[in-house]
Amino acid sequence: MTHAAQETFGEETVREAAEIIARYPQSRSALLPMLHLVQSVQGFVSPEGMRFCAEQLELSEAEVAAVATFYTMYKRSPCGQHLVSVCTNTLCAAMGGDAIYAKLREKLGLGERLEGNEETAGEPGEPGSLTLEHAECLAACDLAPVLQVDYEYFDKQTPESAAELVDRLRAGEAPAPSRGPGLRGFRSAERQLAGFFDGEAALESVVDGSSQAVETLRGAQIAAEHGWVAPEAEDVPIPEVEEGAK
Ligand code: FES
Structure with missing residues (x-):
């Protein structure tokens, strides 16, 4: 285990990181779930967490930071319960x-x-x-x-x-x-x-929890009651595109 991983993350997290990485043909594809793993341990993505991801995925810290700072689901300061x-x-x-x-x-x-x-x-x-x-x-x-x-x-x-x-x-x-x-x-x-x-x-x-709301399904129910269906793809006319507009 590398220095940053030893200091901040235990053996169990390193093992789970390896499990995540094994899900993908290329290790760099594991970055998004790895950042969630870091948040599950620390409650946010710390600089150490970014370093941990970089080490495990053989990426540069800049590459990890570019992703972690782009998506709002990755928090830069510790979250509450x-x-x-x-x-x-x-x-x-x-x-x-x-x-x-x-x-x-x-x-x-x-x-x-x-x-x-x-x-x-x-x-x-x-x-x-x-x-x-x-x-x-x-x-x-x-x-x-x-x-x-x-x-x-x-x-x-x-x-x-x-x-x-x-x-x-x-x-x-x-x-x-x-x-x-x-x-x-x-x-x-x-x-x-x-x-x-x-x-x-x-x-x-x-x-087990119901993920659908009555209101969300209402449009589909009304369509079913009236026998409304979406037109087949081939029935939709394809608009002409003028030569110069391509
Ligand atoms: S604007 Fe709030 S859920 Fe779409």
Whole structure:
């Protein structure tokens, strides 16, 4: 094991990193789940975590940093026990997402807005600590405004319902999401994103939760009731493209 890995990560994490790498024909393809593995251990992607990935994957630290700093799911500072992501994209914002975000900042006693997207209330990693972030569209616009806790959905929120949710999380409870599996904390979610489900019981809880909302299926149901179907591909006329426009 190399120096950085020895200092920050134990033998078990190195073994799991090797397991991830073995899933891919080229080791560099393992970088995304490796970064999730790092987050599951540290609660964020630290400089040591980037070095660890670089060493294990035989990449340069610059290559790892370029990826880790591009995707917002990779956090640059330690996250709380839970990550609360409030959608403030166009539709959710219009339906109250901005008001929810403002209410939660006030509720969590977050003062002046600092740099970066994430703000943490409480000691990161300790029970009841929460990291709050703005999120771009969470692909649940039909259930706006939505937020996620550890990437599980809480649909059709209001400032009041979101504040109550945060109170329960701060008290150490694990309120049931609107759909999908139950909450197990940010680091546990990160282990799953790295591809580790820690036993059959955890795996069952991942696949058992209903992932569909009634509203999401309604359009397909109406189409089925009316016998509406999408036209076959060959029925769609292909527009002429003028020579100079190619
Ligand atoms: S705008 Fe919030 S889920 Fe799409």
